[in-house]
Amino acid sequence: MQQLSYFELVGFGPNGWGYALLMATAMTLAVALCGFVVGAVIGTFVAWAKLAGPMPVRAVADGYTTVLRGIPDLLVIYLFYFGGSAALGAIGSLFGAQGFIGMPAFMTGAIAIGIVSGAYQAEVFRGAFQVLSKGELEAARSVGMGRWLMFRRIVAPQVLRYAIPGMGNTWQLILKESALISVTGLVELLRQSHIAAGSTRRPFDFYMTAAALYLVITWISTILFQKAENRSLRGLRRAS
Amino acid sequence: MDFAFMRDTFWTLLSGVPLTLNLAFTAVALGAVLAMLIALMRMSGVAVLDWLARGYVFVFRGSPLLVQIFLIYYGLGQFRPTLQEWGLWGFFREPYWCAIFALTLNTAAYASEIIRGGLQSVPAQQVEAARACGMSGFLLFRRIIFPIAVRQALPAYGSELILMVKATSLASIITMMEVTGLAAKLISQTFRAVEVFVVAGLIYLVLNFIITRIIMALEWWLSPHLRRPPEVTLPVEAAHV
Numbered sequence: 001m002q003q004l005s006y007f008e009l010v011g012f013g014p015n016g017w018g019y020a021l022l023m024a025t026a027m028t029l030a031v032a033l034c035g036f037v038v039g040a041v042i043g044t045f046v047a048w049a050k051l052a053g054p055m056p057v058r059a060v061a062d063g064y065t066t067v068l069r070g071i072p073d074l075l076v077i078y079l080f081y082f083g084g085s086a087a088l089g090a091i092g093s094l095f096g097a098q099g100f101i102g103m104p105a106f107m108t109g110a111i112a113i114g115i116v117s118g119a120y121q122a123e124v125f126r127g128a129f130q131v132l133s134k135g136e137l138e139a140a141r142s143v144g145m146g147r148w149l150m151f152r153r154i155v156a157p158q159v160l161r162y163a164i165p166g167m168g169n170t171w172q173l174i175l176k177e178s179a180l181i182s183v184t185g186l187v188e189l190l191r192q193s194h195i196a197a198g199s200t201r202r203p204f205d206f207y208m209t210a211a212a213l214y215l216v217i218t219w220i221s222t223i224l225f226q227k228a229e230n231r232s233l234r235g236l237r238r239a240s
Numbered sequence: 241m242d243f244a245f246m247r248d249t250f251w252t253l254l255s256g257v258p259l260t261l262n263l264a265f266t267a268v269a270l271g272a273v274l275a276m277l278i279a280l281m282r283m284s285g286v287a288v289l290d291w292l293a294r295g296y297v298f299v300f301r302g303s304p305l306l307v308q309i310f311l312i313y314y315g316l317g318q319f320r321p322t323l324q325e326w327g328l329w330g331f332f333r334e335p336y337w338c339a340i341f342a343l344t345l346n347t348a349a350y351a352s353e354i355i356r357g358g359l360q361s362v363p364a365q366q367v368e369a370a371r372a373c374g375m376s377g378f379l380l381f382r383r384i385i386f387p388i389a390v391r392q393a394l395p396a397y398g399s400e401l402i403l404m405v406k407a408t409s410l411a412s413i414i415t416m417m418e419v420t421g422l423a424a425k426l427i428s429q430t431f432r433a434v435e436v437f438v439v440a441g442l443i444y445l446v447l448n449f450i451i452t453r454i455i456m457a458l459e460w461w462l463s464p465h466l467r468r469p470p471e472v473t474l475p476v477e478a479a480h481v
Contacts, residue, residue, distance in 0.1 A: 070402070070448045071441040072409035074420055083433035172302075179304035183413065190307055197314060204315035211303040211311060218302040 009202060010209050017196045017206070024192030025213050031109045031188060032178040036171055038114025043121025050126055061122070068119035073112075073177055080112045081105075081184045105186035109178065117174050124166030128159045161232040168225035172218055179214075189213060242435065249426060249439045256419040257443065263336075263408040263418060267343035268351075268401055274344065275351035282356055293352070300349030306410050308346055313338040313414045339411035347404055354400060358393030359385065391462050398455030402448045419443055 004015055012018040049061035068076070084103035092101045132155065140150045182191035193210040197203035281293040300308065316323065316332045323329040331337050362385050370384040412421030423440040427433050460467070 071444045072406040074409045079437040082427045176304040179306045204318040207311040207315040211307050214303040
């Protein structure tokens with residue numbers, strides 16, 4: 001067999017892997033995005049717990065952020081993948097099913113990334129909240145806003161504004177972490193490259209392409225987050 | 241929870257700790273040298289060197305470590321005949337050296353930014369004062385700039401070390417049997433993910449806790465001028481009563 005050129009290999013021709021790689025890139029983005037959203041929700045609650053929760057809740061939140069930032073993400077993914085599968089198997093056996101029931105890989109990935117990144121996002125939100133001026137919160141309370149209204153009108157918009165740079169960092173982290181989900185068999189960018197590398201015996205070309213695609217995604221996200229940051233600050237006078 | 245099983249798991253996983261620490265410390269030590277080089281390139285003022293360093297940092301911070309590991313361990317296999325010719329195949333055939341190589345390149349990118357931050361935080365006045373005393377070149381760097389920069393960069397470098405301890409877990413994917421590798425093997429043999437996870441997590445937490453403490457001690461030791469001076473109790477004089 002004649003050796004394909006690099007561009008035939010990763011292109012969209014009959015022997016090209018271009019389409020598969022593109023779909024896999026979309027999968028990477030999808031699982032990262034879902035993980036980011038799950039993490040943002042968890043992060044919000046944990047940040048609240050750390051800032052205003054009663055003592056036991058705060059202790060749990062502190063423990064969560066310490067533990068999740070101190071152990072490797074790969075372990076968390078294994079826990080959810082194998083632990084989830086074992087739980088599913090147990091439930092399945094109640095209904096007469098037998099053997100190994102695999103946890104859906106996409107869900108495992110989104111949840112695992114969400115739980116890990118929630119710890120980082122909580123710290124980002126907490127830091128952003130602490131920048132809010134006390135006077136504004138008091139002013140909101142003095143005009144009679146309730147907790148929820150105050151959160152929606154005063155707290156959330158401003159916390160989001162200050163949190164954008166930190167959220168950008170977390171997003172980059174998540175994006176790179178999504179490559180670990182390939183161990184569960186989810187066909188995202190790294191997994192697809194692995195498959196293509198195995199079937200064509202051209203591992204370097206495919207991993208290089210994967211790395212380049214990751215770089216493109218991080219590069220574009222950096223630009224988008226910078227834009228978002230500039231936009232969020234447009235109503236703000238800056239001392240300089 | 242089955243405590244007998246967890247005790248056995250603990251002893252099994254503990255045998256992976258030396259490899260985890262070995263990978264992390266070797267990579268951080270080698271990475272520090274490379275990082276220093278990259279930081280100096282970025283601050284050299286030579287456009288070509290500056291852009292090379294920027295490109296390096298962008299590539300290694302912007303792509304996942306696992307991709308870098310695969311690229312080195314599996315990817316370089318594509319050039320096996322060439323590597324054999326150069327006598328490098330023995331190095332790239334071993335998962336241990338590939339893991340060290342990938343981790344080193346990766347940490348160097350992150351650490352170079354930390355070191356650059358440290359070097360840039362050295363106050364200009366101190367450098368001027370040193371120059372006024374006649375120091376220059378390497379002496380100035382060794383006596384004034386380097387010690388101050390190290391002190392500034394130490395906390396960030398400490399968290400980089402912890403990130404590296406966590407990152408060594410990826411070496412398990414290329415067959416290195418460190419703590420995570422052993423844990424994954426145990427989980428797939430016993431399907432008791434929760435117990436194994438708890439034990440492995442605890443081991444990592446303890447490791448990271450110890451490293452944090454050591455870094456804190458180092459920081460304390462390196463900044464004697466920031467500590468409160470020991471209380472000197474003046475002898476009470478009775479003469480003026």
